[in-house]
Amino acid sequence: MSHHRPGVSLLLTAALAVVTPSAQAAQSDVTPAELRAHSAEFRRDLIRVADGVWIAVGYAASNVILIQGKDGVIIVDTSPNPTQARTIRTVFATVAKGPVRAIFYTHSHPDHTGGASVFAGDDHPQIIAGFAGVRTPIGRPDQDGADQFGMKVPDALYINAGVQQEYGREVPPTDAGYLAPTRVVTTRETMTVAGVTLEVIPTPGEAGDSISIWLPEKRVIASGDDVLKTFPNIAPIRGAPMRPPGQWIASLDTILALDPAVLLPGHMRPITGAAEVHGVVAAYRDAIRSINDQTLSGMKRGERPDALVRTVKLTPALAANPWLRQYYGTVEWMVRGIYAAELGWFDGNATDVFPLSARARAADLLPMIGGKAGAIAAGEAALRDGKYRWAAELADLVLVGDGTDVAAKSLKARALTELGKREGNAIARNWYLSVAAHLSKDDPRR
Ligand SMILES: [Zn+2]
Structure with a gap:
């Protein structure tokens, strides 16, 4: 069966190139x-x-x-x-x-x-x-x-x-x-x-x-x-x-x-x-009803929030309606809100019955990627590659254990600034840029 392998690996490579979530720079569809x-x-x-x-x-x-x-x-x-x-x-x-x-x-x-x-x-x-x-x-x-x-x-x-x-x-x-x-x-x-x-x-x-x-x-x-x-x-x-x-x-x-x-x-x-x-x-x-109905249907099929936000969409006509552009609310937040309101905070994954804390996760992960220095280096590389959310996550691995780490604060501030500059949803944009400004306040590198 080895003759199938090249095709499979080619497909996998193509799929990864298209859907690697951390490569997506912005969340909303508004510029x-x-x-x-x-x-x-x-x-x-x-x-x-x-x-x-x-x-x-x-x-x-x-x-x-x-x-x-x-x-x-x-x-x-x-x-x-x-x-x-x-x-x-x-x-x-x-x-x-x-x-x-x-x-x-x-x-x-x-x-x-x-x-x-x-x-x-x-x-x-x-x-x-x-x-x-x-x-x-x-x-x-x-x-x-x-x-x-x-x-x-x-x-x-x-x-x-x-x-x-x-x-x-x-x-x-x-x-x-x-x-x-x-x-x-x-x-x-x-x-x-x-x-x-x-x-x-x-x-x-x-x-x-x-x-x-x-x-x-x-x-x-x-x-x-x-x-x-x-x-x-x-x-x-x-x-x-x-x-x-x-x-x-x-x-x-x-x-x-x-x-x-x-x-x-x-x-x-x-x-x-x-x-x-x-x-x-x-x-x-119609827009509110459509997103509500799609979300409830997906929930009944057993889809979890991360899957729902990929599939629940406005129709092209509604998405293009000038009264429904996502300047303020977003479809994604509505989907996550409905899930939490209807099914609660737990998404059904047994790993998270009592979730591992972010701090405990970081304590075990950091040694695997070269400690703080390794996380920061990977984060800086992610920033250069335009993977801004991933860069912010790598900074968080350090910050969850030490909120004063200057290099991690700087990395996160710059990642959030890049996200904010590219974001046209006002709430998301202002959130990113507010936290970036907050993180930069006592940052000697800025
Ligand atoms: Zn008002």
Whole structure:
């Protein structure tokens, strides 16, 4: 049977050349040039979308909406902080008449709730939301210097934060302007505020406490962060629970059934025209449903996360849809998030019933590859070969035992910088470059 060997080894060589995972430089399918072009979504604009309805885009990390009523105004979302809220209030002063009667929060995220006191002024408006108080997330301490918003990324490498130009780079995060809701809405409800009849509709999606504000006469909907011009961030990597795809899909169906003529998102520019709104929202729903269904099917076949992320994909048409480019969320993180949420942390490999710690693995592996010096030398070679993730892993073999090793920190910082420079997904890019900046701080070689 020796005559089969050359063919087999040729095949093996070809397969290795194609699929060696560590040779893949970047993870997402968005280029930095594409992310840079995406910054146009954040340009400052006060847009009148219907009679008496304006949206302020790009003045802050999130949009603020003004609805003019008969005897005052309604504000929907408030920007992240009083500083940026004051700028928007000044812009609104050119069109608004009368006191602020109500402030709606579309959801509890701090980039939408932090400027309320500025809009409230001395008007004592109702504060209406789908939540009573903001749950303090468990979060993850800043131990690795990581940050999806890239607050500490050097200007020369920073592009944007995916759904906003920046968050926390110009004004540090603060809850100084937050006002607690005075009225909580958890079921669909029609109300009249400032002489405006509107409907409040719970639409859990990017946040579990999301509500949409629907103006039936104008067919305008403010839908918070449930539809943004990016693939949705279903499974955030910043240390927050997965946003359940099923309820997000149901909320998008609810929005579609209203047949809105204008959709006002929490970030970036509005969508106008019933056909346009329908096209975007339906594609968004189809993308979430497709990835969810493919992941669940693969799980039922026994596929583990590493296999699932290779096979679960958007259709070419959805992947190319400008509203589904992976500037912010990614398909891969959604797949991993669904797996962990549905099947737990364990992937079924018996080796990992009680996983060997990274530190124990490194202690046994390092002597096999020439100790610290061997790992660093191999890492430097990997860096030269463009195997940046492998270079970072080799640095980690040293750092897990000695977090102060200067050569390993330098190697990892340069590997992450190369990954970040090539990455067009804002969260991944900012994460890589934030940790690289953190590692480089006390590095005498940089
Ligand atoms: Zn937001």
